[in-house]
Amino acid sequence: MAAPTVLVIGAGPAGLAAALSLRARGVAVTLLEAEEQGRVRPGSRALFVHRDSLRLLEAASPGLGTAIARYGLVWRVRRTLYRGRQLFERTYPEPLLGRMPAFTSLRQVDTERFLLQACTAAEVQIVWGSRVESVSASSEGVTVRAADGSRWSAAYVIGADGARSTARRATGIAVSGPPVDAFHVVIDVEADEGSPLLRERTFHYRHPGLGGRNVLLVPFTGGFQVDVQCRPDDSPADWGSEEGARRWLRLVVDDSDAGPIRWASTYRFLRVVADQFTDVHRRVLLIGEAAHLFPPFGARGMNSGFADAAVAASAVAEAFRAGTERERAALIGRFAEVRHGAALRNAAATERVLAHLMPGPGGRIRQAAAAVLNPVLPACGRWMESAPYGAAAGPADPSGMTRGRY
Ligand SMILES: Cc1cc2nc3c(=O)[nH]c(=O)nc-3n(C[C@H](O)[C@H](O)[C@H](O)COP(=O)(O)OP(=O)(O)OC[C@H]3O[C@@H](n4cnc5c(N)ncnc54)[C@H](O)[C@@H]3O)c2cc1C
Incomplete structure (x- = not known):
């Protein structure tokens, strides 16, 4: 078996979380990031870190989920209006002291700052300014080449290099999803x-x-x-x-x-899912936006990236302990199957969101009727409130590999 080294490509939230999860399982990890250290990523972008994600991050690095929860904002009121008239308002109780809140809201750049600090404390080796150009896998392991001429070998590669993933393209994995106009x-x-x-x-x-x-x-x-x-x-x-x-x-x-x-x-409003989450040799694992793109309504992008990261790290750590190549391949295959299934459920949930945000004539009539009926049928307001974010309970993870909804 090749040396038990893992390379993570990409220091976005998914890659940083994967590196932390690997370190929590005692696996040595090197992270290659194309951009330079100290880069400033623009905009708030993904805001919500849900309780499931906070728990996964807390497990990967004790104190991390708590620190993110404390820094973020937990707003307590939700309101929905239709043509300026209120349909729904609900105030939620204060989060209980000492318990993870249901969610916290902070700029993605702040979440990444906390993740990066935790990676430094966990001795993740991060190589900044190292843009990966090629990824070549065999049943023995993976070779990676970067634009600066450096060459890396690893038993496994976790591709967390975002929507234009080199890891995905280099392994010949296609993506599918419908075109979007609006x-x-x-x-x-x-x-x-x-x-x-x-x-x-x-x-x-x-x-x-x-x-x-x-x-x-x-x-x-x-x-x-x-x-x-x-x-x-x-x-x-x-x-x-x-x-x-x-x-x-x-x-x-x-x-x-x-x-x-x-x-x-x-x-x-893109809904794109990679056809496979691993290569034919079961050595390259795709996570986060390298594997799927979801629109922000429902907060499935970054949160599902955290779930991918935890399952990928667990599969790789177990693969190092497995006795045969067949067992190792089966473990990585199981990661790919479970997270691909979760991505398809997330994509289906966003499809329902889109049907609600861009309704046809029938949908428009249903929404207008719900607004009219709401004073006597408050369930109409509750429906109008929850529909733009997908199913309230979210897609379950039947594997039990993550307890969460993403
Ligand atoms: C403009 C914009 C607005 C957004 N707005 C929202 C929003 O409002 N709400 C929301 O929920 N989500 C939003 N998102 C999506 C959210 O930012 C993503 O879900 C999240 O960043 C995905 O994390 P990731 O780690 O998978 O990928 P990324 O954050 O994209 O991280 C990928 C990392 O890999 C690095 N990389 C790429 N290629 C290479 C390579 N070849 N070699 C080495 N490193 C490489 C990149 O530099 C980057 O650091 C937005 C995204 C963008 C771009």
Whole structure:
């Protein structure tokens, strides 16, 4: 058997979490990251770290889940409006002291900062500025070459190198998912601790100030994110620029509650899943956005990346203890099967979200009827509240390898 060394490609949240999970199992790991140390990743991006993820991170590095939970914001009010009229409001109790909250909300760059600190403490070797260009696997192990001329050998490679994954392309694994026309604009707005906008998550169906576009406001530590569902014929340059955002933001929130805009970007509602999560030799494991892309509604992107990381690390650590190549391959194959299944369930959940956010004529009538009936049938408001995020309970993991919903 090849030397028990694991290479992780990519220091995003999935790669950092995989490195920590491997170290927690006593496996030596080297992480190769294309960008330079100290890079500043733009924007708030993935905000929610759910309780399942906090627990996985706590298990990988004691204190990490708790530190992220403490830094993040736990807002307690959810509101849903339809054409400016409130349909649903619920206030949740304070999280119990000493228990992980149901979720916490912080900028992805802050989550990554905590992960990076934990990796340093766990003696993960991180090689910055090392862009992997080729990954070549055999039944003996994997050889990786980087743009700086360095060459690495490992028993296993975990490809956590994001949506344009070199690990995935080099192993000939294809991705599938439907094309998407419409786009969303997402902006970050700074806000003082006292701002009422930091106390609640609000979803507006057909916001009257924005010509009936759907608008989501989500607070995080230090500010809030606004997501506007644009129309196919809207101009991304108009809606997605900071100047454009300044024009429409004042139609959504009071100027006095909001500080400066810190980031503006656009994205498409992609649902893409890799056809396989491992190569034919069972030596390269794909996790995070290297394996799947989900839209942000439902917070499945980063959270499912954490679940992938934990299952991949467990499979690799067990493979090192296995007696035969056949057993080793079966363990990695099981990782791929379980996480591919989870990704397909996540993709199906986002498909249902999309049908709700971009309804056909029948769906539009159902939503309008729910808004009218809500005063006498509050279940209508509850449906309108939960539908934009996918199934409330989320897709279960029948394998039991992660207890979580992602
Ligand atoms: C503009 C933008 C906005 C987003 N907004 C939201 C949002 O509002 N809500 C939400 O939930 N999610 C959002 N996301 C998605 C979220 O950021 C991802 O789910 C998350 O980053 C995935 O983590 P990851 O570790 O799988 O991949 P990434 O975070 O992409 O990390 C991959 C890492 O691999 C490195 N890398 C890439 N190629 C190589 C290579 N060849 N060699 C070595 N290293 C390499 C990259 O530099 C990077 O550090 C957004 C993403 C983007 C890009």
